[in-house]
Amino acid sequence: MDIRNLDYNELENYLVRIKEPTFRTKQLFSWLHARQITDLGEAHNVGKKLLQNLAADGYNLENPEVKQRFVSKDGTEKYLMALSDGALIESVLMRYRGDYSKQRNTLCVSSQVGCAMGCVFCATGHQGFERNLTTEEILAEIYTANGIVKANEQNQEIRNIVFMGMGEPFNNFDNVMKAIRILCHPFGMNLSPRRITISTCGVVPKLIEFADLDTDVGLAISLHASNNRDRDALMPVNHAYPLESLIEACEYYEKKTKKRISFEYALIENVNDQKKHVDELKSLLKNLDCHINVIPVNTVSHNKTLLRPDRQHIHRFIEMLRAAGIGASVRQEKGADINGACGQLKTDYSQAH
Numbered sequence: 113m114d115i116r117n118l119d120y121n122e123l124e125n126y127l128v129r130i131k132e133p134t135f136r137t138k139q140l141f142s143w144l145h146a147r148q149i150t151d152l153g154e155a156h157n158v159g160k161k162l163l164q165n166l167a168a169d170g171y172n173l174e175n176p177e178v179k180q181r182f183v184s185k186d187g188t189e190k191y192l193m194a195l196s197d198g199a200l201i202e203s204v205l206m207r208y209r210g211d212y213s214k215q216r217n218t219l220c221v222s223s224q225v226g227c228a229m230g231c232v233f234c235a236t237g238h239q240g241f242e243r244n245l246t247t248e249e250i251l252a253e254i255y256t257a258n259g260i261v262k263a264n265e266q267n268q269e270i271r272n273i274v275f276m277g278m279g280e281p282f283n284n285f286d287n288v289m290k291a292i293r294i295l296c297h298p299f300g301m302n303l304s305p306r307r308i309t310i311s312t313c314g315v316v317p318k319l320i321e322f323a324d325l326d327t328d329v330g331l332a333i334s335l336h337a338s339n340n341r342d343r344d345a346l347m348p349v350n351h352a353y354p355l356e357s358l359i360e361a362c363e364y365y366e367k368k369t370k371k372r373i374s375f376e377y378a379l380i381e382n383v384n385d386q387k388k389h390v391d392e393l394k395s396l397l398k399n400l401d402c403h404i405n406v407i408p409v410n411t412v413s414h415n416k417t418l419l420r421p422d423r424q425h426i427h428r429f430i431e432m433l434r435a436a437g438i439g440a441s442v443r444q445e446k447g448a449d450i451n452g453a454c455g456q457l458k459t460d461y462s463q464a465h
């Protein structure tokens with residue numbers, strides 16, 4: 113069993129139970145979550161007895177195996193990782209070069225193997241649902257990617273996380289939230305919750321639970337349509353939680369947390385890219401202080417009819433949104449030459465092996 117399943121308090125309780133001195137908790141926790149060792153034996157100053165006890169209690173570290181690594185011309189990297197049972201997930205490292213001496217490295221993390229939500233434009237959705245990632249698998253995914261970043265470039269590390277990889281994070285709520293707590297622990301990676309974003313297709317009851325937690329973790333909603341008829345056709349989740357209930361939950365979130373939501377909108381030619389859609393969005397979002405990220409859709413191999421509008425039209429759509437008083441921008445395209453949206457890499461890999 114991977115010991116990274118234990119949060120700080122649980123680790124402390126365990127160490128007390130096996131009669132270790134209390135300072136060991138901080139020591140071991142930092143080895144695991146700050147230095148991110150890949151083998152317990154690397155924690156050389158915690159004492160032989162503790163290492164023996166850990167082994168006797170069946171504790172270890174189970175790291176994913178990086179099966180493939182792609183590096184894009186723009187610096188984006190994509191990793192295909194096999195979990196200990198062979199299940200495959202993808203993570204994407206995005207680099208944003210700003211004015212800072214350090215560039216911002218953001219990891220797009222998978223929370224599930226596959227996804228049950230079946231959005232028609234999504235390669236992961238097409239694979240169906242296999243299983244949830246455990247807390248420790250989510251952490252090991254992040255630490256493995258961070259290890260690659262640190263090994264390749266001095267002074268670089270991952271400080272931003274988005275749950276926009278494979279899977280629906282709100283369908284794996286407890287493990288995702290526990291992983292976030294550990295990532296933000298001061299003796300661990302010490303990430304700021306503000307630098308973590310969860311993206312959801314709109315699982316309303318979990319969205320409300322998330323709002324009630326009132327954390328500083330960011331929220332992105334995959335909207336993709338401006339009316340129920342279109343959204344029903346693109347995202348089956350809309351049958352269970354139609355737009356009225358989703359927007360009501362978003363308004364509740366905003367009131368509760370005082371945070372701005374960002375909406376993702378995959379722009380699809382002749383499906384959701386017309387003036388009437390902008391008008392519908394304007395009335396739908398009228399009570400929200402939000403921002404729309406327009407993502408030119410990545411055409412997936414299982415559905416070639418969903419096409420990306422041309423550049424000019426994307427630009428026009430953004431202008432129409434802004435004219436309607438909605439903050440909007442195009443999601444910078446990252447790693448277009450290394451296999452588009454999440455899920456596509458695994459699809460290709462699975463078909464070839």
Ligand code: SAH
Nearest residue numbers: 233234276279280311312313334376409410
């Ligand atoms: N399940 C969550 C998070 C993972 S998907 C969610 O749906 O929000 C991350 C983002 O990529 C979502 O906004 C999703 O709708 C979008 N996406 C999936 N497939 C896409 C595609 N082919 N083109 C553009 N965006 C896509």
Ligand code: SF4
Nearest residue numbers: 227229231234237313
């Ligand atoms: Fe699942 Fe998100 Fe893909 Fe929809 S877009 S199928 S919720 S991963």
